[in-house]
Amino acid sequence: MTEYEAVIGLETHIQLNTTTKIFCSCKADSWFDPPNSNICPVCSGLPGVLPVLNRAVVEKAVLLAAAMHAEIQTESCFDRKNYFYPDLPKGYQISQYDKPLARGGYLDLPLSDGSCRRVRIHKLHVEEDAGKTKNERGRRLIDFNRCGVPLVEMVTAPDLRSADEAAQYLIRLRQLLRWLGVSEADMEKAHLRCDANVSIRPKGADYLNPKTEIKNVNSIDAVRDAIAKEIERQIREVEAGRRIEAWTLEWDEDSGKLRKMRSKETEADYRYFREPDLLTLHIDDAWKNGILKNLPELPLERRQRFMEQYGLPEYDADLLTGERSLSEYFESAVKAYGGDPKRVSNWMMNDVMRMLNESSRTAAQLQLTPEHLAEILKLLDSGTINTSTAKGLLEKVDASGKAPATIVAEEGLAKVSDDSAIRRVCEEVLTENPKEVQSYKGGKVTLIGWFVGQVMRKMGGKADPSLARQILEELLR
Numbered sequence: 001m002t003e004y005e006a007v008i009g010l011e012t013h014i015q016l017n018t019t020t021k022i023f024c025s026c027k028a029d030s031w032f033d034p035p036n037s038n039i040c041p042v043c044s045g046l047p048g049v050l051p052v053l054n055r056a057v058v059e060k061a062v063l064l065a066a067a068m069h070a071e072i073q074t075e076s077c078f079d080r081k082n083y084f085y086p087d088l089p090k091g092y093q094i095s096q097y098d099k100p101l102a103r104g105g106y107l108d109l110p111l112s113d114g115s116c117r118r119v120r121i122h123k124l125h126v127e128e129d130a131g132k133t134k135n136e137r138g139r140r141l142i143d144f145n146r147c148g149v150p151l152v153e154m155v156t157a158p159d160l161r162s163a164d165e166a167a168q169y170l171i172r173l174r175q176l177l178r179w180l181g182v183s184e185a186d187m188e189k190a191h192l193r194c195d196a197n198v199s200i201r202p203k204g205a206d207y208l209n210p211k212t213e214i215k216n217v218n219s220i221d222a223v224r225d226a227i228a229k230e231i232e233r234q235i236r237e238v239e240a241g242r243r244i245e246a247w248t249l250e251w252d253e254d255s256g257k258l259r260k261m262r263s264k265e266t267e268a269d270y271r272y273f274r275e276p277d278l279l280t281l282h283i284d285d286a287w288k289n290g291i292l293k294n295l296p297e298l299p300l301e302r303r304q305r306f307m308e309q310y311g312l313p314e315y316d317a318d319l320l321t322g323e324r325s326l327s328e329y330f331e332s333a334v335k336a337y338g339g340d341p342k343r344v345s346n347w348m349m350n351d352v353m354r355m356l357n358e359s360s361r362t363a364a365q366l367q368l369t370p371e372h373l374a375e376i377l378k379l380l381d382s383g384t385i386n387t388s389t390a391k392g393l394l395e396k397v398d399a400s401g402k403a404p405a406t407i408v409a410e411e412g413l414a415k416v417s418d419d420s421a422i423r424r425v426c427e428e429v430l431t432e433n434p435k436e437v438q439s440y441k442g443g444k445v446t447l448i449g450w451f452v453g454q455v456m457r458k459m460g461g462k463a464d465p466s467l468a469r470q471i472l473e474e475l476l477r
Contacts, residue, residue, distance in 0.1 A: 004238070005203040006231045007211075008160035008196060010169060014152045014183050015129070015191040016060045021148035022128050023051030023094065030145035031189050043128075043148030045089030050277050057150040060182040061101055061126050062283065062291045064152060067180055067298055070105030070124050075282055078275040087131030087142050095153075097272045100125035101281070107176070108300060109168055110318075119169055120157040127151050146190075158197070158208065163227035170194060170220045172299075179299050179324045187219050196227050199244070200234045210244045214258065217251045226251040230258060302327055310334065310341035319349055325364035326353075336374035339381070347373065351394055368398035375404045384408065386415050388461040415464055419471070422455070422463050426471045429454045440476055448472060 021028050024042035041049045065072050077099040080092040102124040109117040129149040134141045160166050174192060177185040185192045199211040214230060217223045234244055249258045297305075299321050306317040306327075321327045330348055334341045352373065356363060376397070380390045385408060396407050408414055429451055430437050440447045448469060455468045 002239075003203045004200045004235050006161055006163070006227075007158045007199045007201060007208055008162075008166050008227060009156045009158040009211075010160070010166060011153065011155050011195040011197070012170075012173065013129075013193040014064070014154070014177060014185070016057055016150040016152060017181075017183050017191075018054060018056045018060065018150055020054060020056075022054050022057050022126070022150035023148055026148065028149050030149075033145060035141070035143035036145060039144045039147065044144050045091075045147070051094065051275075053278060053281070054150065057126055058101070058281065058283070059291050060180075061124070061152050062288060063180055063295060064177070064182050065102035065105065065124050066292055066295050067176055068102075068105040068107060068121060068124065068154070070102035070121065072102045072283060072288060073100065074284070075099065075280050076101045076125075077280050078278045079272045080275050081127075082271045083269070085130065085133075086140060087133045087144070087147075089131070089144060089147060093128060093130060094275055094278070095127035096125035101283075107169065107172060109165065109172055110300070111165070111168070117159065117161075117165060119159045122155045122157060124152060124154050127153060158199075163224045163231065166196060166227050167220050167224040170223060174220075175299055175322060179296070190218065193218070194223055196223060196230075198227055198230045198234070200231060200238065210246045212244070212246065213248045215248060215250055215261065218253070222251060222253050225256065226258060229256075233258070296324070299324075299327075306330075310345075312342065312345055316342070316345045316349065319353070320345060323362060325362045326356075329363035329366075329370050332370035333373045336371045337377055338374075339377070343377065344373070347377065351391060355394065355398065366398055367401040368394055372397050372404055379404060379408065383464075384414055386461070386463075386465060388456065388465075389413050389415065392461070413462060415462055419467065422459070422468050423471050423475075425455050425458050425463070426451075426468060426475055429458065430472070430475055437476065448476075451476075 015028075018028050020026060021043055024040050026040050026043055027033075027038045030038045042051060062072055076096060078094055079097040081095045081097070082092045084091055100123040103122075105121045105124065107119050107121070109119055111117055129146045129151050131142055131144040131147045134143065156169070160169060170187075170192070174185040174187075177183040177192065183191055187193070194217060196214040196217070197211045198214065199209045201207060201209050212230060212234070214226050217226050230249065237244055248261045250261045251258055303317045303321040306312050306320060307314060312320070320330045326348075329352075330344065333344050333348070337344055352363070352366075352368070355361075355366070355368070373394075376385075376390050376393050379385045379393075380387065385393065389408075393404050393407060393413070396402075396411075397404055400407070433451075433454070436447055436450065440451075451472045452465055452469050455472070456463055456465060
């Protein structure tokens, strides 16, 4: 029986987070605005207007190209991509074709088996977005707000081999875009869009079969599901002796099904020609070098450094470099603590990240600073507070912005290590719970933890738990 493998390439469109559109001064982000409220004669395609290139678009695209290890071109040109669709008011899209902003490049993709998949890109170019159509009660409605929104398009080589790898590529790309600060990369808001080209072949073969293109996928899970179903469909077709047709397919998320939209276009269908209203874009070394001064250490490089410099396990390093401000928070906390990086990592992954997830914030938005976290750990190490108090202190510091030591002093949170005070409360707990005392003496020794908990509750969590346990065991003998 023939074993098949998938051959997958992705076309990604990335909305750059500039303030204004690519060729006019209209606001770029219209997600919360009424339809057709952020348009002008330029982006709505009225005759007689001229586009003016937004410098910030080029700078953000160059930064992304460098992070993708692409070769930034000294000269690039804009072209008209001609097609007729209701949400394209000019009848063409200003894009780049044979002279793009950057060529080549790659994104390395760590896989679950410890290997790494290098996903190459053919080119990276900038272009304007089209509008948006919506079918409502039998009518087609058009919103031109997105017309002229700046996009970067990247087309990968057919280097991906499964639906899961395609999803992982998008996860890593989204991480990189947010890390660089060039895009919000929110697929649900169409900041990051993906079309998938899918084909199959006998495993190990060195040729490509006809491919289909999947459109209209607006989440990473949907990309994974749509590709997986298309791979299954193509295998069924081939095994039944039928030929794969080069279709463009639409993903219906509500039904979880693919349906044919049309036969796939070729580049000739778009009749590209040079955009006469825009000059050749020249990026000299001085401009490029000025942009690249803002290129930070990249996520996978920082992940590797965290493992080597701080001795973190791969799991910790991966989580702590999932978002740039989180990784910077960790390094600042380690420096302020001056102690075990793994201890800082544990507190961040178990407690700080829980706070972030519950409040939908980034580490940079916390009032609990890295220095505050380090101070809490030092208070814990010195025996001034116990673990329960330390965990509660995280929330109190974040809510108030006060220094941990100040809150401990104001609220009397310091750990009670006075033998007589703890002994008195231990005696009260045993007197109030005779049945549990009898069960403990009857052999249910695990109740000691429950007794310690009762003492901690009575003392507002401030008792030294190890001393409380020691006294309880003495009294119960």
